Amino acid sequence: MARYRGPVTKIARRFGEPIFGPDSAYEKRQYPPGQHGFARKRGKKSEYAVQLAEKQKAKYTYGILERQFRTMFEKASRAKGITGEVLLQYCESRLDNVVFRMGLAPTRRAARQIVGHRHIVVNGDVVNIPSFQVKPGDQISVREKSKSLEVIQSSVASRSNDYEWIEFNDSTLTGTFVSTPQREMIPENIKEQLIVELYSK
Known part of the structure; x- marks a missing residue:
């Protein structure tokens, strides 16, 4: 990779x-x-x-x-x-970026590693390809046995940004890629x- x-x-x-x-x-x-x-x-x-x-x-x-x-x-x-x-x-629809935007990782580098180590599930299936293109309506969550990982827990606890094209549930560590963001929504x-x-x- x-x-x-x-x-x-x-x-x-x-x-x-x-x-x-x-x-x-x-x-x-x-x-x-x-x-x-x-x-x-x-x-x-x-x-x-x-x-x-x-x-x-x-x-x-x-x-x-x-x-x-x-x-x-x-x-x-x-x-x-x-x-x-x-x-x-x-770029924003890449799985590693979506994981980062959800607050499951402190940086995109960390998000890439989390995805590569098979901690992320998309629509019920484990996906370990950081460049995987997420589509509107896709549900992204943390694998059940990975929810206790310190990097994920600490990142979620300190998350401060919410993005209108992503819905996220802190308690279940599950989010939905609601829609493709328009340019004015992307903060980069x-x-x-x-x-x-x-x-x-």
């Missing part, structure tokens, strides 16, 4: 926001990585550099590697609707149009 295994704080500092979730190391050093940090003279970025950076940010945010992200973009470009918005909807700071422009060249 391919996934990014490199440093996370360094990447977050590059983009100037904690895209991997709460990070105490990032909070202490909110400036670009490298020997000179703020002191380094950075010229104006080219149009291509800006577009590439936005694509990289989206990939790191959702934990998707290049080939898979490109495939998702091609699928989004063939679908009805605005390509950039559809792309983000595909991603300029998807730049990604579309990059791939359209």
Whole structure:
């Protein structure tokens, strides 16, 4: 199962926001990585550099590697609707992201691991594929024997965000993917149009 295994704080500092979730190391050093940090003279970025950076940010945010992200973009470009918005909807519909949004894991990385270790059930069947596309109406829950896991219990206890496209029951650890979120509902700071422009060249 391919996934990014490199440093996370360094990447977050590059983009100037904690895209991997709460990070105490990032909070202490909110400036670009490298020997000179703020002191380094950075010229104006080219149009291509800006577009590439936005694509990289989206990939790191959702934990998707290049080939898979490109495939998702091609699928989004063939679908009805605005390509950039559809792309983000595909990202939000990934099982690992839905598990994260429900509050069953503190980060998307943790959610990916929970799914990979067969702790999640979709419509009564165990699914261990993080990229599994959840559809409106699908019911996602924690396996009965996994409900006592400390990472899940502590995450649910501290969950603070509710999303209008997801219903979740804290007592049964069961949620429903009510509908595909519209762009204005998705809180991620991603300029998807730049990604579309990059791939359209």
